[in-house]
Each structure stands twice: as structure tokens, then as C-alpha cells.
Amino acid sequence: MSPRLGTTGLVYVALLAILAAGAALAAARGQELFTTANTVDLLTRSSLLGFVAIGQTLVILCRSLDLSVGYVMALCSVVGATAMAGQTSRIWLGVAAVIVVAGLIGLANGLIVTRLGVNAFITTLGMGLIIKGYLDTRFKGPAGEVPAEFQLFGYTRVGVVPLSFAVMAAVAVLAVVFLRRTRTGVHMYAVGGDAEVARMSGVRADRPLLAAHVLCSVTAGLAGLLIASRFGTGSTLVYSSGYELESIAAVVLGGTYLLGGRGGVGGTVAGVLILATLDTVFNVLGVDPFFKDVLRGTIVIAAVALYARRQVDRAATPPRFAAPSRIPLLRGGRP
């Protein structure tokens, strides 16, 4: 519609630019960026963060936040692996258990936020701590076992595309359709844009928020399953990998407004790919880990500053001489 590139388009352009720049830098050093190993690694990394970030996008669109996703991932990897107990026949049981557990956690988060009016930051931080406490006292190491068939989820690939990445992409497509085609999805934008306006317009504002929290936990649960499938067992320690903040970074890098109401899953996927590409490029170039984080931080801040600028430009009313007010013309043409 707009002749100008939308924010999502811009994120994809940035992704391509970073891919090109990375490949050029690597080539200048006589190395190759897109080796099969590197590409597979990049996509696998993206699929894990992708699941989490898709859910996080929904929550952020509603002007909420989920800081418990890392802990939910850890818990769900254990729940899945223990429920499967190494038996092929129990794979679906494990998957179902993960979805139920994650869904209930999300429901609890959502109910606390909507019914008790506790700020989402606090709610999900607290929920994360509760899960952490449970994991730390109950599990002193890896738990459960995943059958070999389920490990295929983590290791199968078609060409350079890992199965897990394809599944993540499919979930992303579902999320895009959900946001466009269901009332709950559409209302997420409304609630995040202005909850009071949504309510006064006859939207039951609690529902989209609840749904977003449930879906966010469930996608974190899927990420937990992927971890279990890759490690062959439930791993409690993933919670220390900082997925909650990383996913938020991916979401805002993808052009979703942290204060809600604007953005989408398409941008988030690009954001995830950008972060993963940066990691791969840094690894190939052998960048010092400290400097790596400095660069990542700078890029995220710069990107958000850029989106904010564009937003300011767009918010300005069109120049007076270019677009006269249209209403006076309604009454039968120009005076």
C-alpha cells in the first residue's frame, strides 16, 4: 500500500545487508561464510530462538512482556523428556504434557496480569523464579530420556534446512495468519495500541492478553522440546542462557514496538535471523566474545533508534502545501 518500505521490509533488507557484509568480510579473510556447517548451525540456532521470539512477539504486541520463557523452556525440556522416558510410543504423551504444562503456566501469567492487575514484568519474573526454584531443588542434572526417533526432530535436515527450522517457520506462518485472521489476533493490536480504546469499542480486552500469554508459554515449551531432542535428555540449565532477553531483543529488532500495538511475527523472524547471522559471522571471524556482545548491543539499540525516527517522521502531519485538509471539499467541491 505505502510506496515506502514498511518496517518489516526494512528488517529484511537489513538482514540481507548483514549477510552480504558478513560474507564479504569472511571472504576478505580467505574464509567462507556459507559452508554447509555454518548454514546449518545458523538455522538451528534460529529455530530455537525463533520459537521463543514468536511467542514473545504476541505478548509484546499486547503491551505485555514474558520474562519466564527461559525457565519455561528448561522446565518443558525436563517434562518432555521425563514423560517420554526413552520410549517411542510415549513421544506424543511427552509433547502433550509439554503443551499442557506450558499452557497452564501461560494461563497463570495471563490471569495474574489481567485479573489481579499485577504488572507483567513482575508477574513473569516471579513465575520464572518459582520455576527456577522448583528445577534447582528437584533436579540436580539432566533428567528423563528422549527416544532416538524424537532426536530426529533436532537433527534431521533436508539439504541445509534443519527440520526444526522448518517447523519454526511453519509456526511463524500460523502466527501471522492468527494475527491477521482471527478476532483474537486482530484484537491483540487493539489492546496493545490502547486498552481503554479497545474496551470502549466493545473488545473484551482481557481475552487477547490471556491468549498471548498462553501462546507465548506454549512456544517456549516447543523450544524446550527442541532442546530435549537435541540433548537427548531434559536439561534444566538452559534457563541461564538468557533467552528471555534475547527473545525480546529479536522482537524489537524485528520492528515490533516494545510498548505494543505495532509490529508482527514476520519482522521477528528476520530479527532472529539477524542475531543468528551476527553470531555466525563473529564466530567465523573469530571476534573476541566481549566485543561480540558490544556489537550486538549496539546493533539492537541502533535499529530501535532507527525505527523510532521513522515513526516520528510518519507521525508528522503531511506538509500543508502538499495535502490540503480534505473535509472542506466534502460539501460539493472547492469553494
Next chain:
Amino acid sequence: MNGGPKAPLLRMSGVGKSFLGVPVLHGVDLQVRAGEVHALVGENGAGKSTLMKILAGVHRADAGTVELDGERVDFAHPVGAREAGVATVFQEFNLLPERTVAENVFLGREPRGRGLRAGVDARAMAAETGRLLEDLGLTAISPHAPVRSLSVAEQQIVEVVKAMSQSARIVSMDEPTAALAGAEVELLYRLVRRLRERGVAVLYVSHRLKEIFDLSDRITVLKDGAKVATADTADTTGADLIRMMVGRPVSAVFPEKIAGTEAGGVRLEVSGGGNERLDGIDLQVRSGEIVGLAGLQGSGRTEIAHALFGIDRFTRGELRIDGERAVLRSPRRAVRSGVALVSEDRKTQGLALHRSVLDNGRLVLDAVAPRRSRARSGRLPGIFSSLELVARSPSQEVRFLSGGNQQKVVLAKWLATDPSVVVLDEPTRGIDVGAKHAVYTLVRRLAADGAAIVLISSELPEVLGLADRVLVLRDGRIAGELPGGVSEEAVMEMAVGGAP
């Protein structure tokens, strides 16, 4: 009118409402018939919006009953009201700026398609909105445009369209013309009359008496949360209405210039001012002088106010305050140079809604002269009472005040700074008749104290009644100057540019 005494479509009886123990409405009765435009009038804080919000399911009454077509209703959520056929245009801005016109119009009741188009059908939504807009003669507004790209007036019209699109039995509108002027008000009249023809019951709140008399069939007056009377518009005069609203006669004429007010030296001077939206602006205001700016919506009035206040500065030309060249790069600079702007949009530019009345009054003082702020804020209570501010206490949060009382806080905040140049952009928007008079007197007082005043208002009589001179704007340029007190027609003619 559809002859014969019919049972009212809406019957509210004995409606009462308190907020945190403070009663706001007591035993209000209101009956609105189908095919009638029923005006609801009263001072700021009388309870008009609260009554509408009860009907709209936003608030719940503590006492009394609401009946629609003889059936008792009690809405717990705005969804209930909408489903029962009640549509509302609220006093506050109630659209999502990031979403398109179509998405806003259908918010909360998005149509669902079938088959391949299962789920929310964006195409049907846009098509239906387009049809609606076309049907109402509003082809200039695209259903695909994001609401933030529309002018304030267009946004207001979209809100009305949103209410009209619900095929409601009752449409209530809370000061729908507050952001409209001239032709746009006419447009709104057309829309309201259309609803009446369709047999819809229209409940209409406005502080502009002219509209009440132009549009309404009956009038209900509220005062201090109680009903004073319901009368046929045809049997009522403006003076009656004001007496019922205010409880005392209010002078219908504008206050005279205060004795001893003299036009002194030039305090504000703009020569050849221009920017993206303005061109060749020459403007001189002397101390003690009130200069009015008139023009259609979008002609550049507000843009001048913004340029004088450092929001979108002049990129061409020169600006002098008290003879000194000033480059107003930011509002802060402007305030420091002695400029005050009472702005058009109180929700986004004028107030910290979550802070108290007193804090808001001190906002500018604190920002520019924190050390002297305490001493100077001693005058605030006096200013508040001269504006007839209705608030429970100075520590009440501003968001709980009625719309008109919020506007008074904006005024007070600027008056407290002793400005040398005062730009008033729609200073009486949403203010009741009694308080309007108080504002006019205050403006006169400011002039007598030597301020240079620029007055912008879409209510022409206000500009003509107060200003010493009127500059008429057209398309971002000054079309001409007229003396104060000329006829409205003369101004309008200049504003639209006469025959092509």
C-alpha cells in the same frame, strides 16, 4: 416527527452514580424517543459524560434503572451496550492511531468470511467501510488510511462514522464538534439529521448553544448531577437554557475591555515567517492587544501557534519578542522567552493526566524556574477559583476531572507563569457557558496587565467579540486583516477566498 405520543425508546429512571464515595449523579431521569435528537446540557462536571458512559456500559449505575424499548438493561461491559444497539461517540479520543480507518470502524465486530476467506475478512471490512463513507459523501477519507494520518477533524468524523455503522437504535455523542469548525460542523449536522430520519434516538452533548438550537428536538438540563428540566427546544430560549444550566444569568455579551488597557509597544513581531506549512507570515502584536486568527481548519492557525511556541519553528523570516530576536528552537526556549501556549489538544499536549491538579498547575513553573516555583504557585488557588474549576481537592488526579475542568487546569498552568506573549489555541473548547465568560474576563485581564495575546478559535463570535484585530488565514498564508467586531460573513468570505 413521527406523530403521536410514543413510548420512549430509552428510559433512564433515578440513575445515581458515585466515584469513590463521591456522588456524581443523583436520581437522574432521562427519556429519549426514537427519531428524536435529544440534547443533554449542563456545566463542566455536571455529569453528562458519566450518564452517557452508564448507557454505554463503561460505568455501572449504583442506583436506578435503564430501559431500552421497555426492556430493563444493565450493561457490565461496552460489548453489552453495543449488542443492545447503543453506539457512542465518546468525549475522549477513541480510535487506534496505528490501525486503518476500516479496522477502527469495525473494531470489536470484525466481519468473518467463509471458505478461503475464513476468519477476519479485511477485504470485506475495507469494502464495507468504503461503501459507508461514500454513502455519507466522505469519499476523501480512504478506508485503508491509518487513522494517525488523518487530520483531527477527519478523525472525529471517523468516530461518528464508526458509531453510525453499527445500525444502532441509540447513538449518543459527547461533544462531537469540539474539534470541528465551519464546514465540518455542517457535515456533522447532516450526519445527525440522517440518523434522526432513520428513526434513531440521538443523545447529543455540546456546550455550543447554537448547535443545540439548530439540531435538537428536546433538551434535558443537568446541574450538579441532578436533572433540572426537560423542555421542547422550540419553547426554550438561549437565556432560559443558560439560567437553568448555571443557575444565574450569564451575560451573553463579551466582557468589555478593562479600563486603562492600552496598546503599548510591540511585544511580538514576526516578519516573513514561514516553514513547511506556512508562508509569508507578518504579525505584530502590541502589549495589551488581542489579535485574533481566523480561518478554516487546516488554514494554518494551529501551525502559527506551534511556530510561536517552538514546536515546529519558523525556518524562514524573523521573530522578535520585546524587540529582541528570538529563535524558538523548542517549547522550553519559548517558555523562557515569555511565550505561553494554551493548546488545542489537552490530552496529548497540555496535561500530565496521572498527576494532581496542583502539580499540573505548577508544571511549567517547575520546568522553567524551579527556584521561584514555590512562591509563584501561591497564586494558583486564586486562578483556579477565578476559572470556576470543579475538583474535589487540589490533590485530585487530573484524569478524574470532567473534560471541561481539565481544560481549565491547562489555562491555569500558563496563567501562573506571567507570560508576556500568550497564544490561546481554542481556549474554550469543551468549557461551559458560565466558565467561558470567566475565561473571556481572564483574557481581558491578561491584556490589561500588558500581555500580547494571540487568540485562535473556531468559534468565530469568540474571536470577533474579543480581538482588536483579526488576521484571516488561508492555505498557510495571511489572506487579510479585519478590525474586531466585523461580521462573521466578512471573515468567512476572506477565509474561503471568495469566488474563484
